Every structure is written in C-alpha cells, then in structure tokens.
Amino acid sequence: MPVPTEERVVALLSDLVHGKGFDLEGVTVVSAGKHSAVKIMVDREEGIDLDALPALSRDIAEAFDGVSDFGDAPYTLEVTTPGIDRPLTEDRHWRRARGRSVRIELADEKFDGRVGHLDGQSVTVVTRTKGVLATRTVELSKVIKAVVQVEFSRPKADEMELAGGVVGGRPAPADSDEIVNVETPEEGSDK
Structure with a gap:
C-alpha cells in the first residue's frame, strides 16, 4: 500500500467509524520500508468490548481494499482504543x-x-x-x-x-458496599 496520508485515512474512515457508533480519536500512518502500518484509535461513550474491535477492523480493511489509491503493498492495520495516557482534549x-x-x-x-x-x-x-x-x-x-x-x-x-457517583461499568468505591448513583435500565426494559 502506498503510504496514505493521515488526512486521507480520516476522510476515508470518518463516516464508516461514526456509522458503527464509534468516535475516530486518531490516525497514525507509518512507512517502514515496503511495509506500512496504519493505527486507528477509536472510542465510544459506553466503552468498547473485545468483540467490537475485530468487527470494526474487518470493516476498515474492506474500506481500504475498496479504494485504488492504497495499492497492493502489504500493510499492518491496528484498530485500538486510546491508551490511558491520552490527554483529555475534548x-x-x-x-x-x-x-x-x-x-x-x-x-x-x-x-x-x-x-x-x-x-x-x-x-x-x-x-x-x-x-x-x-x-x-x-x-x-x-x-x-x-x-x-x-x-x-x-x-x-x-x-x-x-464526583457525581460511579459511572456504569466502573468498580464501586473501596469503602462502600453499594454503588452510588448508578443509572441502570428499569427491570423488564429492553435496554
């Protein structure tokens, strides 16, 4: 794959990623000789489970395969979440x-x-x-x-x-047996 610019990757993937319910948090493209690496960072409000990233990765790979300007050279695609060291900017x-x-x-x-x-x-x-x-x-x-x-x-x-209580999916505080202010779906609802 000729090394696409980060801007080109963002333009290609923005609608796809948002359509799947994710935020596109960052794109990094690195050329390493004949082999390129494309790292896509995504996140979403409810967090990301382990099954979501492989499915999104397949969709992104299909999008790359569907454009002619990326060529046939090998590349590594990494779809990941931002690390804990990502600055809070948004x-x-x-x-x-x-x-x-x-x-x-x-x-x-x-x-x-x-x-x-x-x-x-x-x-x-x-x-x-x-x-x-x-x-x-x-x-x-x-x-x-x-x-x-x-x-x-x-x-x-x-x-x-x-701080406003525990956000869903996070552990309860250390000196409490119950979770404070957790919003949960009502019993019998389909949420």
Whole structure:
C-alpha cells in the first residue's frame, strides 16, 4: 500500500467509524520500508468490548481494499482504543473520565483530582488536600494538559459521591458496599 496520508485515512474512515457508533480519536500512518502500518484509535461513550474491535477492523480493511489509491503493498492495520495516557482534549474525553483520577496542568499549577460533572466549558474536579475534600471548577480553556492517572486501589466513596457517583461499568468505591448513583435500565426494559 502506498503510504496514505493521515488526512486521507480520516476522510476515508470518518463516516464508516461514526456509522458503527464509534468516535475516530486518531490516525497514525507509518512507512517502514515496503511495509506500512496504519493505527486507528477509536472510542465510544459506553466503552468498547473485545468483540467490537475485530468487527470494526474487518470493516476498515474492506474500506481500504475498496479504494485504488492504497495499492497492493502489504500493510499492518491496528484498530485500538486510546491508551490511558491520552490527554483529555475534548468534552467527550472529560465525560468518559468522570470518576477517574486525573492530573491537571494549568498555567500556574499542577494538581491531581477526580473528574466530576462536565458543565459547558468547565468541569468539576474533586481534590483531597491533607485529608480534606473539596470541589473546584476548572475552565477547560485554561487546561494545558490533563491525563487520567492509573489507580491501584479503589477510589474512596466520599470522593466518588462528590464526583457525581460511579459511572456504569466502573468498580464501586473501596469503602462502600453499594454503588452510588448508578443509572441502570428499569427491570423488564429492553435496554
């Protein structure tokens, strides 16, 4: 495959990926001699299960095979989700990170907090300083960098409650036997 530009891959795949219910988070194209590599990063609101990526990968490969400007040279196609080290740059990234620990860098400070509700152009962040919990509002336009942090223990229930509760599919807080504010389908519904 002649090395397509990232812009060409985005143009080719945007409608396909969105039509399958995913957000196209990034495209990387690398030429390695006669063998190219194309990495497609996707995400979606409800998360991605292991069966979804192979099916999407097949659809993307078919789209590549259906265009003539990619040629016949071998290439490696990787369809993946963004890693935990992906910066939070879009509103949807902040929404998906609700309840997670994040390191935020502003012009004059860096701090760790737990992502709360996104409200227009700002996000509520739960901080803990010397054992005292507080919330603060951070304007997204002032964030230089924000990255989800790896946590090796379950979050504290009081932090999660201030952050707006547990987002579906995430573990319950460490000092709570029940999940706080989880939205679940009503019994008997087909959701």
